[in-house]
Amino acid sequence: MKKWQKLGLGLVTVTAVATLAGCGNASSKGSGSGDDFLYVFNGKGEIADPLKKVVEEYGKEHNIKVKTYTLSVGTTNGNEVQTTEFNSKTPPTIFSSGTLTNWGPDSGDYMQDINKVDNSKLKKLADEVPEAQRLTAKNGENFGIPYNIEGYGYQVDKNVLKDLFEGDTDALVADLKAETNYESWQAFVKAVDAYIKNGTVSTVTVNGHPYTFASEKKGLAKELNGVFVESGAELWTYQNHWVSFPLNAVFKNVSEAYYAKKDEGIKDAKAALKAEIKGLDFEYSYIAGKNGPVKRGPDFIDSATGSYDASLANFVAHKGLFLKQGNWIYPNLLKLDKSIINTMDLIPVKWPVQDGDIKVAGRDAKLFNTTIPAFVPNYFIINKQVSKKQQKIAADFIVWLYTSERGKKFLKDEAGFIMYNDLKDTTSPNKLNNAIASYVAAGPTLANTFDGTPGSFNDTIGDYLKKNYMTKETWTDKDYDNYVNKSVKTWVDFKEQSGQ
Template sequence: MKMKKFAAMMLAGVLATTTMGMGVSASDDDYDFYFFNIKGEDADAMQAAVDAYKEETGVTIKLFTLGSGTDSSEALRADLQSDHMPAIFGVQDAQKLVEYQEGGYAMPLSDATNEEFKALADAIPENFYLTRDGETNYGVPLNIEGYGYIVDTRVIGAMFGEDNTDAFIEAYKTASYAEFEAMINAMQQYITDGTADDITLSGSTFSFAEKNDITSKLKGVIAVAGSEKWTYGDHLVNVAVDGVFSDSVAAAEATTEQLEAGKPVWEAYAKLLDLLTSHAQTERGPELINQTTNGYDQAVASFANGETVFIKQGNWCYTNITNANADIADYMTFLPIKLDVTDEDLTSGITAEQMNTSIPVFVPQYYCINAKCSDEEKEAAEKFLVWLNTSETGLKYVIEECAFIPYNADPDVTSAGYSLGDSILSYVKEGKTITNAYAGMPASYATYTLGAHLLENYVNTAEWPETAYSDIADFIVSSWSEAAGL
């Protein structure tokens, strides 16, 4: 299967503001239920699925999606309080669920009436629940996603010899943090000077080849979206949070004592951040955080065009990468993010070996059913979600058009149809996955408190003070405690 390209609906900020609460227009009165989709990247693909469902069943669904990258919270809030409430709406995580649960909108899936839907809900793995108490599930997963360091295997082949590509990938997966750090430094020296000493990963030695057409294009080891606050919080900090809390529910119930106990992990996170930002495509400092030159799009293009060895991203970035350079499509794979920790540092129950050989695999968003809609609308919504997640036609749109990995995919028989999706499935098959515990951090904390602090006080300078790692760890403890009201 080939992943089909699709253009996401793009709405300017002013237009997004004027459309809030207007998910259904005056000419859209004739529909069976309203679906508020918060996944902007799949707007066209989901519309195609809705159209196919109507052709197959006669049920008309009004679909509304804001543009990719647009915060849909205000628009959804307005529509939930209007006279044309959505029967299905998207929720990102347990923190976002709070508002909709307390407002009486999010229906526990156990309240469903459709027998096929109840069977679907009962089969959702507990670790994929949208829940606040660890027991009551309010959402059907859109899909599963994963992230780590994405690498173009052709660059590895050009750097160490094509015959050594597979061996390098496998050796990296089980390498220690010390070996990882030495590798990053050696790659930077190779990029700068054209030569570097051999590197060792998991007992295997790899020698750098002479500079060639591919490696001569390299400007840095890792592409960093330097101006984006989420670069430093969100998914990067999640690996550390996973070492302190077993899942997002545990993180949401964090105590100051637990945060204090996590200091060795927070310091390891700061150390990794220092390493990555000092080996980016642009020298760390004011230029790296310049939105014009080092935003999301520029970082993606830098990696896609062979200017860096790695980029820290997820499979959701696949389309953007291939739009920048279609030739890279079949040559990307994920490698784990590593932290300099020991088993004694970790308090979540995970081992250092599990952390450093795994990638986070998680549910990024959920479909919720509106408890305040009519019984007829809820029944129709339940039937649609069954069709989308179990029928041959529905799954075709999920996998091929949306480029999703179904949450209920069997990794032994399922292909995502594209390189990064299949890479995630390989980690799932091997049991090499960790969770998305950072979703339990206080709302907006990861980006707008932690990410902003790191950008404004550290990434904007070339040199960090000797106390930087411990200072960052202390900030995480104090600011998280404050944000959570501890």
């Protein structure tokens, strides 16, 4: 899940130093000294507490000084903060990234190729990473061990569907997953909205099968205020999550997007980008709030009511039927209401893309509406710029994390990760993973192409959407075209700035 602003390594500012303590979660413990030091810099805010705990336990067990720093969820200056830490007297010995930008061989050269590490156990773990999921450059490098396999779509609590509709809930979920007709999807959403607001009982067709609303509102259906729970203040939830779809229409994977020259690829994405903004408009027209339905406007992007945390709370309180998020929300759900996890499932995001909009061989509109983006969001990476001894300590820690009982407890139970080297394992209490694993196993899935965007493209376009679209209730066809043109121009501008 992409939440960081991409900044050049040279952008170390007074602001970055001043905000370091305020935008993350840092801790340091242990009795070791000198090179007996382990510092894990983590970009995934959802696992801050359990990671801090397991690192501290490792430090105590091995008598070394340890430190963790975790960026808070929604941080937009993560690369700036990380750059500051890399230039400190005690830089991270392990850091996380899901992209070569800023830290890879062509920019900074901080990533240690595990192929060159003198640790056979770590090399074995790295060799088990499937080719398609490796963080690599042009020469077969293997830069990291996956945190997790993540994926996103419309999270849904099946218990709400059970109270909304008569009949077989599992069949309805299966049909929602399989629905390829966008007009049918729109009709379903509008019917749910009418039932929520007016109690209108009707029969809707999903994937060719009829489903009738309950004759009277009951149970969790009474709690609903809208169809979709959204985070108006969090631009990554509508920029990064949505832009991956049109980018997947023209780029096969992150690497293709990252290495594309100038307007290569993006010039062919205009139709898909327009389909994206239309789909975004529709989804964000049926928003559920804490106390009733919500419309786009200045209040929608308020940081108090439109935050990531607020959206999770609203979903758990069953204020909306769908929440466009991924399996990374598991640690938050544990704190809010862990019982909901066992009744959740995942529906692919639906959008009005046409076969002619898609330029990648083997992909079509049916695939885009029946599968999900599934990817490795972050990797544990050894900082090649620290001392050899610190690199050895870092390698030993990663091996311990993925092979010891305590380490695997953190990965599976506390962080709720899917183990990249054991996709068939369903023993994790994070049942959200089962849905992701089922899409991956069925294949093919889509890539996290938003991680291949140039410069600060995601934050620039996300901010543009936030200020000019999320504050406006009605969007016009001209608004759609403006979004497309702005996206293409911004992409090309950042490519040119990077010398591509």
